[in-house]
Amino acid sequence: MPLNLVMIGPPGAGKGTQAARLRRQYGIPKISTGDMLREAVAAGTTLGQAVKGIIGAGRLVSDEAIIAVVRERLAKPDVAGGFVLDGFPRTVAQARALDEMLKERGPLVVVVVDVPELELMKRLTWRRVCQDCGATFGGVDTPELAGDANAEGPVESGRCRKCGGPLVQRDDDSAAVIRDRLKVFTNQTAPLVDFYRGRPTFSLINGLQAPDQVTADLNRAIEAALALDSGRNRARA
Ligand code: ADP
Numbered sequence: 001m002p003l004n005l006v007m008i009g010p011p012g013a014g015k016g017t018q019a020a021r022l023r024r025q026y027g028i029p030k031i032s033t034g035d036m037l038r039e040a041v042a043a044g045t046t047l048g049q050a051v052k053g054i055i056g057a058g059r060l061v062s063d064e065a066i067i068a069v070v071r072e073r074l075a076k077p078d079v080a081g082g083f084v085l086d087g088f089p090r091t092v093a094q095a096r097a098l099d100e101m102l103k104e105r106g107p108l109v110v111v112v113v114d115v116p117e118l119e120l121m122k123r124l125t126w127r128r129v130c131q132d133c134g135a136t137f138g139g140v141d142t143p144e145l146a147g148d149a150n151a152e153g154p155v156e157s158g159r160c161r162k163c164g165g166p167l168v169q170r171d172d173d174s175a176a177v178i179r180d181r182l183k184v185f186t187n188q189t190a191p192l193v194d195f196y197r198g199r200p201t202f203s204l205i206n207g208l209q210a211p212d213q214v215t216a217d218l219n220r221a222i223e224a225a226l227a228l229d230s231g232r233n234r235a236r237a
Helices: 015-026 033-041 045-054 063-074 093-100 117-126 175-189 190-198 211-236
Strands: 005-008 029-032 082-086 108-114 128-130 202-206
Touching: 005 015, 005 211, 015 029, 015 082, 015 211, 029 033, 029 063, 033 045, 033 063, 033 082, 045 063, 063 093, 082 190, 093 190, 108 190, 108 211, 117 175, 175 190, 190 202, 202 211
Parallel strands: 005 082, 005 108, 029 082, 108 202
Antiparallel strands: none
16 A cells, blocks of 8 residues: 655654655655756746745745645655655645545645654754755754655764765744744644644654654554554545
């Protein structure tokens, strides 16, 4: 059965890290709208030029634009066996559009990774990314902000442990923009919890735990959601 997974959580909750783990574990593509938009900016495409200022200010790209990006991505053959979505949906309008796109494609498993705001401020302020390979690192005080792919743990030097590239701060990880992104999350994305809460395939996970514990909780939630759905299919057959 395909695993169609949506990960919701505030900036700095560790979604990207966990999504990368699940990608490896389940062999499904990770679709990160933030990464896709940053790639578009770096490549200087029409979309990239249109969204550069919006991302830099920590605001949301229009529903219409991001829904078009995701619709196109979900039409590709590699997602037929499932996917993990990281960073989408971020508004109720996006969530409705996603339901529409996924009709006939099996259940949507929704996990919300919950982390208190003070902790998020700390993690994002410390976060560094490798300019060359994109790996993410936490600060010395935030080993729980594990990195992307295999590059996990705190920053030990100014260099990436994976490829040796220079570590830099993301443009939108400055203190003022972090505050704005957290506000945007509270106002626009947090309402998604109520949108999805009533579904049997919904789970809330404590993102304050160590990364391995978060992964374990995610796995438990995913297995339970998939078992529930296959039980229903059997009952229907
Ligand atoms: P974060 O660390 O805030 O979770 P992401 O890498 O997911 O960051 O996204 C970075 C930026 O890209 C967001 O602040 C926003 O401007 C834009 N973006 C990403 N996904 C979406 C989306 N689903 N809807 C609107 N804007 C988005």
